[in-house]
Amino acid sequence: MLSRLTLKRTLARLGVVASLGLLGACAAVSTTSTGTVGIQRTQYMSSLVSEQALQQEAAQQYTSLLGQARAQKALDTDPAMTRRVQGIAGKLIAQTGVFRPDATGWNWAVHVINSDEVNAWCMPGGKIAVYSGLIRQLKPTDAELAAVIGHEIAHALREHAREQVSQQMAAGVGLSVLAAVTGSQATADLGQQLTEVMFTLPNSRTHEAEADLIGVELAARAGYDPRAAVTLWQKMGALGDRSTPEFLSTHPSPASRSNDLAEAAARVMPLYEQARSR
Numbered sequence: 001m002l003s004r005l006t007l008k009r010t011l012a013r014l015g016v017v018a019s020l021g022l023l024g025a026c027a028a029v030s031t032t033s034t035g036t037v038g039i040q041r042t043q044y045m046s047s048l049v050s051e052q053a054l055q056q057e058a059a060q061q062y063t064s065l066l067g068q069a070r071a072q073k074a075l076d077t078d079p080a081m082t083r084r085v086q087g088i089a090g091k092l093i094a095q096t097g098v099f100r101p102d103a104t105g106w107n108w109a110v111h112v113i114n115s116d117e118v119n120a121w122c123m124p125g126g127k128i129a130v131y132s133g134l135i136r137q138l139k140p141t142d143a144e145l146a147a148v149i150g151h152e153i154a155h156a157l158r159e160h161a162r163e164q165v166s167q168q169m170a171a172g173v174g175l176s177v178l179a180a181v182t183g184s185q186a187t188a189d190l191g192q193q194l195t196e197v198m199f200t201l202p203n204s205r206t207h208e209a210e211a212d213l214i215g216v217e218l219a220a221r222a223g224y225d226p227r228a229a230v231t232l233w234q235k236m237g238a239l240g241d242r243s244t245p246e247f248l249s250t251h252p253s254p255a256s257r258s259n260d261l262a263e264a265a266a267r268v269m270p271l272y273e274q275a276r277s278r
């Protein structure tokens with residue numbers, strides 16, 4: 001790992017940049033509106049990780065992962081399950097404009113991967129996968145499935161992956177920064193960081209809490225009982241350490257998470273009633 005000083009010297013020698021200002025350049029952004037659930041937190045994104053670059057990288061990785069699944073005959077193998085997941089996701093996606101209008105124009109994609117793993121994720125730009133293991137092991141109701149997919153969509157709406165990559169850069173993942181500045185290795189490095197953030201590192205407590213709240217509101221607006229989030233995450237918690245990084249609990253306690261979810265669900269019940277009466 002290069003120290004900041006070494007990095008500075010190296011960059012200066014390369015004639016690329018003589019100031020650490022560029023390395024630390026972070027912009028305060030507001031990725032979503034607050035919604036009824038009241039999301040209020042200023043996020044800081046590195047100028048070296050654009051939303052567009054990360055979405056492009058995600059699209060490539062998604063295509064590659066789907067290709068691997070297809071080659072292993074593990075892509076959308078159960079038509080009824082795929083229809084169910086795509087139907088629920090579609091209703092949630094239709095509500096994303098409430099939090100950020102541009103998301104309705106994203107190139108969303110939803111697929112089911114046949115795997116025993118209990119997993120689901122949404123990559124930057126709306127590339128969703130639900131693993132059949134999640135459905136077989138949790139046996140979720142439609143509303144519970146909406147809770148988990150809504151949670152994943154929320155991570156993408158809040159650009160949590162970009163925020164995590166930004167934090168890694170700010171924390172001095174020096175080689176990546178150097179590569180990003182010099183250009184040659186930038187794409188490969190961004191790809192590696194995205195993979196780590198999506199599939200290796202657990203989300204922070206803050207990110208999980210935000211995804212829970214937005215997920216609950218998306219579900220309610222789409223006509224799914226928002227209270228199902230409580231039972232869904234209880235079922236998830238009961239799986240314990242069989243969970244993937246995405247579902248490792250970073251909350252202080254399951255009870256606290258249940259309370260927060262129940263509180264949020266109560267707040268969006270009117271939205272659920274409205275959606276049901278339409």
Ligand SMILES: [Zn+2]
Pocket residue numbers: 151155203207208211246
């Ligand atoms: Zn999460």
